[in-house]
Amino acid sequence: MALPIRILTAVPICDGHDSAINTINLEFIRHGIEVVYLGFHRYVSDIVRAAIQEDVAAIGISSYNGGHIDFFADVVSQLKKKGANDIAVFGGGGGTITHDDARQMKHKGVDEIFFAGTSLTEMAEYVKKHYGKKKKRRMKSKPDLVLARKLTELEEAAGKKAKHRTPNSEHRTSKVIGFTGPGGAGKTTLIDELVLRFLQRDRKTRIAVLSHDPSVIGEGALLGDRATMINSQDDRVFMRSMATRGQAGGLSPATESCLALLAHSGFDYVIIETVGTGQEALPFRNKLVDQTVLVMNPDYGARLQLQKIVMLDVADIVVVNKTDLERAKAALSEIQQRLTQNKRKQEIVATVAKRHRDPGVDELFELITKENT
Numbered sequence: 001m002a003l004p005i006r007i008l009t010a011v012p013i014c015d016g017h018d019s020a021i022n023t024i025n026l027e028f029i030r031h032g033i034e035v036v037y038l039g040f041h042r043y044v045s046d047i048v049r050a051a052i053q054e055d056v057a058a059i060g061i062s063s064y065n066g067g068h069i070d071f072f073a074d075v076v077s078q079l080k081k082k083g084a085n086d087i088a089v090f091g092g093g094g095g096t097i098t099h100d101d102a103r104q105m106k107h108k109g110v111d112e113i114f115f116a117g118t119s120l121t122e123m124a125e126y127v128k129k130h131y132g133k134k135k136k137r138r139m140k141s142k143p144d145l146v147l148a149r150k151l152t153e154l155e156e157a158a159g160k161k162a163k164h165r166t167p168n169s170e171h172r173t174s175k176v177i178g179f180t181g182p183g184g185a186g187k188t189t190l191i192d193e194l195v196l197r198f199l200q201r202d203r204k205t206r207i208a209v210l211s212h213d214p215s216v217i218g219e220g221a222l223l224g225d226r227a228t229m230i231n232s233q234d235d236r237v238f239m240r241s242m243a244t245r246g247q248a249g250g251l252s253p254a255t256e257s258c259l260a261l262l263a264h265s266g267f268d269y270v271i272i273e274t275v276g277t278g279q280e281a282l283p284f285r286n287k288l289v290d291q292t293v294l295v296m297n298p299d300y301g302a303r304l305q306l307q308k309i310v311m312l313d314v315a316d317i318v319v320v321n322k323t324d325l326e327r328a329k330a331a332l333s334e335i336q337q338r339l340t341q342n343k344r345k346q347e348i349v350a351t352v353a354k355r356h357r358d359p360g361v362d363e364l365f366e367l368i369t370k371e372n373t
């Protein structure tokens, strides 16, 4: 089966018009395209870094702020500078982009501009026609680019069930921390806050984040974790978004090999985030990670529900996030009691990840960095 086309979409700096791209993203996904969505108000450098790390075929920009001629041209030129000029650039912005502007933009290396009135299907068909065929890509010397393209090879090999050599997990050079938990518990926000602390504590620390979103085999997916990430838009952070491509349990068929590669690529920490998981999920088996963090929301229902969450038996750290919610106090006490059944050392931490400088997140950070295994 042909692997999905991957593209990245974003809205430029000083622009909050995201409703057009949100609609367009959904149409792309419906056409079997994997869309890494970076969100709105994004710098050129953030867009280019993300596109390289995600190894996408093209970048789709939706611009309404009036600065499209220079912004699109800057994206093209920074891609070129970074050796990634095989990543195409296209986009739109309704009536704010005139035909004359579009001519100038194409002259500066933009592939295509879509005007008001173009149907969603037409745009999706364009992407399939122009970015579906794999270009013959040269391996470039820039480290992010090389790593990104190796990750794509591993994803492709996993899709074809081909054998690939995986580095030995016992000799990895990074500490690998696995984050899991139900959808909406705040995993991505929490990870982004931890990344901020990693970057601030040591000016040399480099972090990799491997993030997962669900998809059905051979179909499109919205890989949206980057849109929540603010602090992770940094040259010392390498982030890769993966669709599960039909695999149940929270990870993708290529997770193990991609993780092994990242853990041998000189990062101090590799953080892996599963999709939002159910009660039965045990995503991190066979020493896949060094430490497991289960992130929960205080609103899990009746106390009895806790007996069914198997990750509560095995997690090293249980984070109860959103503890500003009314039910948090009761939840913390119920989860604490549930953990005493396990008769092993497990930590419980209360956080409000959305709050800047949250003391709970500080405590979690200390637990994670206490012993760098």
Ligand code: B12
Residues within 6 Å of the ligand: 009, 014, 015, 016, 017, 018, 019, 020, 021, 023, 024, 060, 061, 062, 063, 064, 065, 066, 090, 091, 092, 093, 094, 095, 096, 114, 115, 116, 117, 118, 119, 120, 123
């Ligand atoms: C909806 C809207 C808003 C909403 C935005 C909601 C949101 N979350 O997106 C609200 C009301 C919040 C808003 C606010 C503002 N807006 Co406004 N807004 C619009 C409006 C009416 C529609 C834009 C839209 O979403 N169209 C729907 C899309 C699907 O259709 P389209 O634009 O025709 O796009 C086609 C193609 O270009 C293509 N396309 C678009 N993007 C992409 C991307 C890719 C990858 C591809 C392939 C294709 C593609 O898809 C469509 C196909 O038919 C336009 C006016 C207009 N009629 O265009 C003004 C407009 C863009 N806004 C404008 C302004 C000035 C503002 C404000 C600054 C107003 C103010 N003073 O507060 C604020 C700024 C907000 C911010 N933070 O950036 C101006 C911009 C002027 C300029 N740049 O020169 C416009 C043009 C209105 C005007 N005539 O003055 N706005």
